[in-house]
Amino acid sequence: MIQTSDFLVIGGGIAGISAAAFLSETARVTVLETETTPGYHATGRTAAIYIRNYGNATLRALNANAHGFLEQPEGVSETSLLSPRGELMIATEDELPTFDAYVAGASGMDRLTAAEAVELFPILRPEPIAAAAIERDAMDIDVDRFLQGLIRLLRQRGGNIVTGAPAGALMRKDGLWTAETPQGRFSAPVVINAAGAWADQIARLGGAKPLSITPMRRSAALLPAPDGYAIDSWPLVASASERWYAKPEAGKMMVSPADETPVEAHDAWADEMDLAEGLFRFEQAVTTPVTRVETSWAGLRSFAPDRTPVCGFDAEREGFFWLAGQGGYGIQTAPALARLTVQLCRGEKTDLNATTIAALDPSRFGDA
Structure with a gap:
């Protein structure tokens, strides 16, 4: 039938x-x-x-x-699906052209000094930061x-x-x-x-x-929160050229190498080399070492040409x-x-x- x-x-x-x-x-x-x-x-x-x-x-x-539906999801939830987070973008010297182009085309972004960026995400190293900007209205979903x-x-x-x-x-x-x-x-x-x-x-x-339409693998890892810090209110932080990004996640730190590797459609898993390279780039940008990975995973982001x-x-x-x-x-x-x-x-x-x-x-x- x-x-x-x-x-x-x-x-x-x-x-x-x-x-x-x-x-x-x-x-x-x-x-x-x-x-x-x-x-x-x-x-x-x-x-x-x-x-x-x-x-x-x-x-x-x-x-x-x-945005309106996510804020007032009638029929789906009685309360907003969004909660405050913020997105902090930082750039090294070689990322400045990418950073400037992004900010020029953006709305609601405020430029910051390196010191101001570190105030928001305290484990960042200030020395490599040539520019920074914050989208304060970025929200967790x-x-x-x-x-x-x-x-x-x-x-x-x-x-x-x-x-x-x-x-x-x-x-x-x-x-x-x-x-x-x-x-x-x-x-x-x-x-x-x-x-x-x-x-x-x-x-x-x-x-x-x-x-x-091409599936591209993106890997991520969950790390322990850095010792001595309460991280829940920190923003997501990302490098301007998407070499890595990090985000507090339920008391832990989620870090991704922001990889985009074309693959066949499948039940994806994290690539150890991509993950290691991304964690290294993250570690170079912060003052605390990566001591262990608690778990890792990957998903497929599918793009048209x-x-x-x-x-x-x-x-x-x-x-x-x-x-x-x-x-x-x-x-x-x-x-x-x-x-x-x-x-x-x-x-x-x-x-x-x-x-x-x-x-x-x-x-x-x-x-x-």
């Missing part, structure tokens, strides 16, 4: 679940997730921070659009509460999440897409490709042209909708992209301007 919905969403990460939850207000929605639980891959392995100035102009427009609230909202509205359901076949016939999975067959007029690192694989399965997400209908495959390529911006852009997905699927007026929508459209890649 085939189970039929109005929308079939492939992928149970934050992108797919948020789009499904928003669509379910007026439509029947089924989410197919390969793993045994939603949010297993990139969603569950994120640095979990909202940075308004993070990314290119299109991403900054999405960040701004998403409660990702688990966000995801669980979306799942609850989707189910309250009659939506269905099917886990352990990788699509083995995906075909369109008589106006319906049908996915064959170990949990059964599922059909809908519209299929939404929210498969993250596997987005191109799903496209091929459905006869759509892949868009060269222009590093801008893809959101819109495929021009050649009727009813095939792309919601992919969110890179490292997926959590903070999820409300904006989910809202846009609903508006495009319903043919409604969009919140975003025409330039931003064109920048997200999968047809921008042409025959490439």
Whole structure:
């Protein structure tokens, strides 16, 4: 027997679940997730921070659009999903051009002296800091509460999440897409490709042209808090050229080498060499040694060739909708992209301007 919905969403990460939850207000929605639980891959392995100035102009427009929902997540949580953190950017001499370009294109950032930077993150070495700036309004995102609230909202509205359901076949016939999975067959007029690192694989399965969406591994480690410091109120600190970043995390220090290694889609794990290099760069920037790693992990950040997400209908495959390529911006852009997905699927007026929508459209890649 085939189970039929109005929308079939492939992928149970934050992108797919948020789009499904928003669509379910007026439509029947089924989410197919390969793993045994939603949010297993990139969603569950994120640095979990909202940075308004993070990314290119299109991403900054999405960040701004998403802020209102993250602050007042109606139907998802009774309180804000955001809490104060701040992002401190520091630059060595060789990073100054990158730093200056970033700050020039940013809003709400204040330049700091090296001494002021050390006041905010006391274990920094002041000598290598040639420039610094703070985005005070950068916020932690409660990702688990966000995801669980979306799942609850989707189910309250009659939506269905099917886990352990990788699509083995995906075909369109008589106006319906049908996915064959170990949990059964599922059909809908519209299929939404929210498969993250596997987005191109799903496209091929459905006869759509892949868009060269590339999974890139990012590693991270959790370190003990430096002795003698209460670190919970410290900001995230990052090198201007993303050689490393560090962030207090539940009384520990999370450090990442900010690596972006192209890999095949898989259940990622930290690369020891990348991690060691990143921890070395972090150690050179601070006054306390790295004594031990308590745990490490990795996630896959998936990028389109222009590093801008893809959101819109495929021009050649009727009813095939792309919601992919969110890179490292997926959590903070999820409300904006989910809202846009609903508006495009319903043919409604969009919140975003025409330039931003064109920048997200999968047809921008042409025959490439």
